[in-house]
Amino acid sequence: MSFKNSLNVLGEALVPCSFDPLTGWFRDGCCETGPHDRGRHIVCAVMTDEFLAFSKACGNDLSTPVPQYSFPGLKAGDKWCVCLDRWREAYAAGKAPKVVLKATHQVALERVPLETFREYAA
Template structure:
């Protein structure tokens, strides 16, 4: 479903090529409520000015959020001064590539929305691995919701 933000996906950081997803198609929004991405525009863009590489659109799980907090990145606690509401199970968020890889290696990687995950991640994570974590229904509208998020989280994957 086209959104007002589809045209925004054509913006990049320093080059003329639009951001693409792991399928080579125009990057779809990950989440606008709460607004995610390095630019807080809802997209998991590949930006020269983003050393954290917030390029993986994930549907966070309680298990992942606790893992991240134990690693020193508390995504649960709201931070008003940063206009960050805090995340909870089922929220979509642009995760840093290294954190998703670390979570994958620990067996707690959250499901991934492939249409909203930047193709730049393919230099670190192979597409086959991403597909193993794909959200089953990509019917989310970029507002942080999807029809089958719970199904993707409880399908018995062990993270291997």
């Protein structure tokens, strides 16, 4: 599946989220999804220390490097395709990171209104 055929939350062509660090379910830089992506890694978020701590407390440590998987560990300012439900949990807890609308997959609108994403636009 290619991001070139997908739309973002604005109804435009989906653009890449990050190549450094390389993100996305398919590790192609894009917040694309597919049938095996149960977490729906479709929200392009700009990492903050607060969100990274929240995610770690929820059981998903995104800040610690995992060299065997070529994962550098994330830091504040990095862009990363996060799971839709994790972003929603962070939002409910008042710890949601900013979102890159042009790089966030339109499927996210099934669970989060565009108005909410606009409030958190990077």
